[in-house]
Amino acid sequence: MKIPLLQVERIRQHFGDTAALVDVSFELPEDQILTILGPSGCGKTTLLRIIAGLQKPDEGTVWINGQKMNGTGTWVAPQQRSVGMIFQTLALWPHLTVEGNIGLGLKARGIKKADRDSTIEEVLEKLQMVQHLKRYPHTLSVGEQQRVALARALVLQPRLLLLDEPFSHLDLDLREDLITLIKGLTATIIFVTHDQHDALAMGGLLAIMCKGRLEQIGKQEEILQNPATEFVRYFVRRSTGLFNG
Ligand SMILES: Nc1ncnc2c1ncn2[C@@H]1O[C@H](COP(=O)(O)OP(=O)(O)OP(=O)(O)O)[C@@H](O)[C@H]1O
Ligand SMILES: [Mg+2]
Structure with a gap:
């Protein structure tokens, strides 16, 4: 079993x-x-x-x-x-763009920039958020911020x-x-x-x-x-x- x-x-x-x-x-x-x-x-x-x-x-x-x-x-x-966790408060980094927030964990794992970029794009595509790659969290609606938090957890598989x-x-x-x-x-x-x-x-x-x-x-x-x-x-x-x- x-x-x-x-x-x-x-x-x-x-x-x-x-x-x-x-x-x-x-x-x-x-x-x-x-x-x-x-x-x-x-x-x-x-x-x-x-x-x-x-x-x-x-x-x-x-x-x-x-x-x-x-x-x-x-x-x-x-x-x-x-284990990936999305907190009640979302906890996005305000000084990082969508791309920066999602890429942080990948960077910590030593993944190269080109590979990070393609992984980030792939997950944002799935969440219909690709157009927001360069935006900062405070410029996003709460719903969009939720997707960034979800993307940040998902990229680490x-x-x-x-x-x-x-x-x-x-x-x-x-x-x-x-x-x-x-x-x-x-x-x-x-x-x-x-x-x-x-x-x-x-x-x-x-x-x-x-x-x-x-x-x-x-x-x-x-x-x-x-x-x-x-x-x-x-x-x-x-x-x-x-x-x-
Ligand atoms: N670090 C802590 N110190 C003291 N009490 C705590 C701590 N963490 C949780 N508690 C208490 O433990 C109980 C359970 O809290 P918890 O945050 O797990 O509830 P919850 O089901 O997530 O509630 P909510 O739906 O409001 O988020 C609550 O009474 C809370 O006050
Ligand atoms: Mg709770």
């Missing part, structure tokens, strides 16, 4: 008295999109940061492609995990792409465009949102979190048909309204 690309095993994370994550375990096979849906403060960003290696969990283990990322005597640094509420400030049309674009990528992706509409539009696998716990994970249709907990039932009731409306 093929090893799942990502295995998360009994992760626990406390910040003072706050239990940010409580025994979170799940697996994600290669080339699947998993949407994690849950209310603000339920631990979504913390979970992504732990997977990316930006935070060491109090307990539990992350495995990527069968390789242990953390645990007694083991720590794989973020840059060695082949991560095995796993983590998207932390990348569309929170976009209008519905732009969100739908970007969801279509993400669904068209061949990649293993975790997409985090607190928006039920976006979660349902993404399809694929769905995980529902509440107060640091993973309440249920499975195919979207299965969760809608067989909610496992009271919180998921509450979510499904509201989603039925979205489907009908």
Whole structure:
């Protein structure tokens, strides 16, 4: 049997008295999109940061492609995990053009200018952004900036792409465009949102979190048909309204 690309095993994370994550375990096979849906403060960003290696969990283990990322005597640094992350804040460099922002990671890998240029152009082509190559982030709309952040992660060809509420400030049309674009990528992706509409539009696998716990994970249709907990039932009731409306 093929090893799942990502295995998360009994992760626990406390910040003072706050239990940010409580025994979170799940697996994600290669080339699947998993949407994690849950209310603000339920631990979504913390979970992504732990997977990316930006935070060491109090307990539990992350495995990527069968390789242990953390645990007694083991720590794989973020840059060695082949994980790309797009943050809620986007974090583009204001003093660099679109080209400069996207090329930075390639440059750090020692890739030659000519090869960088062709890779950048190829990814921008896919995102319909080639015409903006020489622009600075502040001259772009937020939707365009989101695409630059996505391009910057994609050029490094991560095995796993983590998207932390990348569309929170976009209008519905732009969100739908970007969801279509993400669904068209061949990649293993975790997409985090607190928006039920976006979660349902993404399809694929769905995980529902509440107060640091993973309440249920499975195919979207299965969760809608067989909610496992009271919180998921509450979510499904509201989603039925979205489907009908
Ligand atoms: N570094 C930290 N120090 C203290 N508390 C933290 C820290 N990081 C997260 N928390 C707390 O842990 C809980 C989970 O936070 P997290 O950012 O993971 O939530 P979230 O699900 O991403 O929320 P949102 O949808 O608002 O982004 C929150 O109560 C938050 O205040
Ligand atoms: Mg968050």
